[in-house]
Amino acid sequence: MCGIVGLFAKTDEVQRRLGAHLASMLLEMNDRGPDSAGVAFYRDPAPAEESKLTLHHPDLGYDWAALAADAAAEFGGQPGLRQRVNHAVVTVAAPAEAAEVWVAVAHPEVRLMSAGTVIEIYKEVGLPRVFAERFGVAELDGTHALGHTRMATESRVTTDGSHPFSTGLDLCLVHNGSLSNHNRVRKDLQREGIVFRTENDSEVAAGYLMWRMREGATLDQALEGCLEDLDGFYTFAVGTADGFAVLRDPIACKPAVLAETDEWVAMASEYRAIATLPGAEGARIWEPEPATVYSWEKVPA
Amino acid sequence: MSATTGVETVDLASTPLRELNQRLHDQAKVAEPIGHWQVVNPSGAHALACGLDAPIEVEIMGHAGYYCAGMNQQATVSVHGNAGVGLAENIMSGVVRVTGNASQAAGATGRGGLVIVEGDASARCGISLKGADIVVRGSVGHMSAFMAQTGRMVVLGDAGDALGDSIYEARIYVRGSVKSLGADCIEKELRDEHRDEIGELLAAAGVEGVDPGKFHRYGSARKLYSFHVDNAGSY
Numbered sequence: 001m002c003g004i005v006g007l008f009a010k011t012d013e014v015q016r017r018l019g020a021h022l023a024s025m026l027l028e029m030n031d032r033g034p035d036s037a038g039v040a041f042y043r044d045p046a047p048a049e050e051s052k053l054t055l056h057h058p059d060l061g062y063d064w065a066a067l068a069a070d071a072a073a074e075f076g077g078q079p080g081l082r083q084r085v086n087h088a089v090v091t092v093a094a095p096a097e098a099a100e101v102w103v104a105v106a107h108p109e110v111r112l113m114s115a116g117t118v119i120e121i122y123k124e125v126g127l128p129r130v131f132a133e134r135f136g137v138a139e140l141d142g143t144h145a146l147g148h149t150r151m152a153t154e155s156r157v158t159t160d161g162s163h164p165f166s167t168g169l170d171l172c173l174v175h176n177g178s179l180s181n182h183n184r185v186r187k188d189l190q191r192e193g194i195v196f197r198t199e200n201d202s203e204v205a206a207g208y209l210m211w212r213m214r215e216g217a218t219l220d221q222a223l224e225g226c227l228e229d230l231d232g233f234y235t236f237a238v239g240t241a242d243g244f245a246v247l248r249d250p251i252a253c254k255p256a257v258l259a260e261t262d263e264w265v266a267m268a269s270e271y272r273a274i275a276t277l278p279g280a281e282g283a284r285i286w287e288p289e290p291a292t293v294y295s296w297e298k299v300p301a
Numbered sequence: 302m303s304a305t306t307g308v309e310t311v312d313l314a315s316t317p318l319r320e321l322n323q324r325l326h327d328q329a330k331v332a333e334p335i336g337h338w339q340v341v342n343p344s345g346a347h348a349l350a351c352g353l354d355a356p357i358e359v360e361i362m363g364h365a366g367y368y369c370a371g372m373n374q375q376a377t378v379s380v381h382g383n384a385g386v387g388l389a390e391n392i393m394s395g396v397v398r399v400t401g402n403a404s405q406a407a408g409a410t411g412r413g414g415l416v417i418v419e420g421d422a423s424a425r426c427g428i429s430l431k432g433a434d435i436v437v438r439g440s441v442g443h444m445s446a447f448m449a450q451t452g453r454m455v456v457l458g459d460a461g462d463a464l465g466d467s468i469y470e471a472r473i474y475v476r477g478s479v480k481s482l483g484a485d486c487i488e489k490e491l492r493d494e495h496r497d498e499i500g501e502l503l504a505a506a507g508v509e510g511v512d513p514g515k516f517h518r519y520g521s522a523r524k525l526y527s528f529h530v531d532n533a534g535s536y
Contacts, residue, residue: 252424255386257404270385270404271364271404272344272345272364272385275383285383286421286423289442289443290424
């Protein structure tokens with residue numbers, strides 16, 4: 001089944017309370033995906049010339065301070081460190097690409113969840129409401145965020161198999177549905193140098209977007225490519241540094257509801273998640289058309 | 302069977318959904334059913350008020366999830382909010398009304414009764430309709446009335462792609478625009494009997510001040526395989 005939620009703030013007030021709003025949306029989708037949950041928040045931009053990584057290590061006692069000190073030794077500056085359960089956001093005085101390569105070589109024991117200047121991804125197995133409580137999702141602010149609750153179908157319930165999946169710098173994907181040609185597409189993408197960590201179909205969709213954008217496609221073009229190259233059922237929500245996009249398969253098998261007010265844009269698998277938002281009763285509400293890319297972006301100040 | 306007066310309120314914040322549905326089902330077995338029910342705090346629960354078979358009125362005071370009022374017989378179920386996928390699926394008789402929007406497959410396979418959506422219905426509204434009537438004050442999404450066999454659908458707004466694809470003998474009336482017609486679905490002449498039919502359906506749905514003459518009628522061109530007399534021997 002799986003549940004997807006997304007929220008894009010149009011006002012400072014909604015930005016401040018983004019986590020509280022997204023957490024209540026996620027809780028409504030608890031029963032749609034009791035196996036694991038995850039969120040991607042776009043928040044707290046890294047200082048100019050710096051980047052931030054979200055990293056995961058299963059051991060709660062992992063020495064993140066030592067890793068942050070290593071980053072400072074490598075890149076200079078004062079690396080920032082914020083631990084959240086078994087995840088940590090490390091700010092590094094280097095571009096995200098260099099930071100990504102460094103952490104893979106110097107600390108192969110940690111898993112990279114996201115890299116960029118604004119994105120933070122947290123995900124873990126277990127009930128979404130336990131996840132939201134444990135990770136303090138309600139405390140987070142941000143410009144926009146996506147969340148996912150997973151009911152696993154074709155691959156194992158693991159942290160790596162949880163959503164959101166990183167699809168590049170400041171990009172992520174959440175998926176409700178199942179792809180039928182993912183083994184074939186995975187092989188093709190592996191030949192192109194895309195690395196996969198799981199047997200999960202959604203990770204293939206994430207890898208596909210990553211590859212298309214690496215080859216020069218815009219996000220909209222990459223999403224339109226999904227319509228040609230991915231076979232199966234899907235509602236995708238994709239987070240970018242400036243906003244998010246939604247795409248449903250050509251038959252629109254999987255549910256999706258969009259709603260917009262002057263304060264926010266929201267997307268969810270079911271309306272009940274949107275009903276938790278302030279002003280939902282007056283929102284413009286519609287279900288996205290099949291095979292159509294919808295996207296929202298921050299208006300530059 | 303004669304129903305009692307007074308309102309029975311059930312709070313789903315404290316009552317399990319199965320208990321509510323069981324109590325509603327039990328109304329079919331008693332001589333004097335409780336005639337009027339209000340369900341508060343529905344919070345988008347799935348399978349609300351499904352399988353009813355008594356002349357009772359059930360008001361759901363909030364949003365309903367999937368398959369609300371499925372298989373309804375005799376009862377009048379109103380959702381004061383939005384409804385999820387599969388509203389009034391396979392409705393047999395009675396009335397199901399939603400004050401907001403209905404998600405995909407509203408009224409699917411319905412055999413009788415009336416489904417009223419006061420907002421928009423999304424994709425596949427009235428798919429495989431088998432005799433029920435559907436009135437939508439807003440618009441319907443893509444693939445609505447797909448393979449609809451009999452019954453009537455009145456849409457005051459617009460229709461999405463592939464309206465009436467592979468339709469049999471159901472009749473579709475749309476006042477607004479139709480994005481595209483599905484295979485074997487064509488526009489047909491709107492005659493007096495159709496205007497009368499639209500007028501009756503609008504009245505039944507409580508829609509006032511709408512001119513039945515402003516609608517377009519769509520139905521089957523009867524060109525697909527199963528309509529060819531040459532294929533009669535195949536059955």
